[in-house]
Amino acid sequence: MVILILLLCIVTLIVLITWAKLNTFLSFLVISLMAALLLGLPLDHIVPSINKGLGDMLGSLVIVIALGSMLGKLVGVSGAAQKIATSMRNAFGEKYITWAMCLTGFIVGIPLFYNVGFFLLIPIIFSVSNRYKLPLVYVGIPMLASLSVMHGFLPPHPSPMALQIQFHADIVKVFVYGIVVAVPAIVISGPLFARTLRGMKTQSVIAMSVQDINDDKLPGLWNSILSSLLPVILIGASSLVVKFAGDNVTVKSIAGFLGDANIAMMETIAIATYTLGIRQGMKLTGVMNVYVEAIREVSMILLIIGSAGILKQIFLDSGANGQIATILQGLNLPPLLLGWIIAAILRLCLGSATVAGLTAAGIIYPLMRQTGADPNLMVLAVGAGSLFCSHVNDTSFWVTKEYFGLSMRQTFLSWSLMETLVSVIGLIGVLILNTIV
Incomplete structure (x- = not known):
């Protein structure tokens, strides 16, 4: 009965989002109430479950995601992303241009959300092409592969951060494992796959120029790279200090505090406000306006993440999680593979990678707890599944099609196949890591 209720909730969620065009946040609220009533949760327990689910999820994420969006916006507005991209292009030359695009997407994709990164870097792709x-799609796919992998696999992006919180994973291990899995996924689905697209002729009706900011007004290359990667550097350095500090409790305590994800993002914003803002001639009020705009762009993502936490809490408080875990165990599939499959199916149905990943997390979480599956690898397995085969119900599919001037067939053979490669290679990497660690 529980599985039937779960399936009914998922189908209804898909219908509300794809057919009725209801806002995703509102759809999750409706489905959460529906699940609570069908699962027999007492009426006086429903509102406390909603509050707890929303609070527990967002309480650990709001600072990281909000500050991450601020950093990403400043990296774009200041010209740091443009500086990195043009420097990579000049350094690699024509022969290795796809590798330059790939590396640019990798570096810029750490602080930038996918949609922001796409619209920020698409002029670079046009310029290089x-x-x-060279064909637009040949130049662009390596960069898009990097941006997509960063968005789906690595903190501080919203979905991996939310999955890390839901699964109680270690953020440092998630990032390290994520890099290990991400590199082969990016290389194969980016520059190597792009070789098959070199003969794909396209005709984009969009004209763009990369010269949004004059070269003499751009920040320096190392300033741009270090400012973009500073959260990773701070968290990684802190982890190393804690590991090698021995019995020095004071050093461990200070390093642990400074390397906490929230504190590291606060430190980064404080430094980047100067290095990419004031030092580049921006007024403090101008930098603050950039941050305000960044929060507007990420507000709905935060609400969606919080509402996914509500659905998970309903499953927990109703006792359905134990029954779901027992049923899923009967499928005799490895938990990591099952998490990937559930996320991939939801991605095919819903289109949104973030929604697919968060919904899958609520389903697979009880099984993960019972089987003792590695929570750090589960974050990556679900993240990989959530990227599977973007198609016509995903806005990124249409954006890629129109900007690159692709036909439907060409979009499936380039963008959709690239996303599928990223997803499958990511799963393979997770399963290999699982046998090692």
Whole structure:
């Protein structure tokens, strides 16, 4: 009966989002109430469950995601992303241009959300394509592969951060394992896969120029790279200090505090406000306006993440989680593989990678607890599944099609196949890591 209720809730969620076009946040609220009533949760327990689910999820995420969006916005507005991209292009030259695009997406993709990164870097793709007379899709796919992998696999992006909180994973291990899995996924689905697209001729009706900011007004290359990667550097350095501090409790305590994800993001924003803002001639009020705009862009993502936490809490408080775990165990599939499959199916149905990942997390969480599956690898397995085969119900599919001037068939053979490769290679990497660690 519980599985039937779960399936009914998922189908209804899909219908509300895809057919009725209801806002995703409102859809999750409706489904959460529906699940609570069908699972027999007492009426006086429903509102406390909603409050707890929303609070527990957002309480650990709001600071990281909000500050992460601020950093990403400043990296774009200041010209740091443009500086990294043009420097990579000039350093690699035409022969290795796809690797330059790939590396640019990798570096810039750490602080930038996918959609922001796409619209920020698409002029670079047009510029490189025009300069070397290469097909847009051949130049662009390596960069998009990097951006997609960063968005789906690595903190501080919203979905991996939310999954890390839901599964009680270690953020440092998630990042380290994520890099190990991400590199082969990016290389194979980016520059190597792009070789098959070199003959794909396209005709984009969009004209763009990369020269949004004059070169003399751009920040320096190392300033741009270090400012973008500072959260990773701070958290990683703190982890190393804690590991090698021995019995020095004071040093461990200070390093642990400074390397906490929230504190590291606060430190980064304080430094980047100067290095990418004031030092580049921006007024403090101008930098603050950039941050305000960044929060507007991420507000709905925060609400969606919080509402997914509500659905998970309803499953926990109703006792359905234990029954779901027992049933899933009967499928005799490895938990990591099952998490990937559930996320991939939801991705195919819903389109949104974030929604697919968070919904899958609520389903697979009880099984993960019972089987003792590695929570750090489960974050990556679900993240990989959530990227599977983007198609017509995903806005990124249409954005890629229109900007690159692709036909439907070409979009499936380039963008959709690239996302599928990222997902499958990510799963393979997770399963291999699981046998090692």
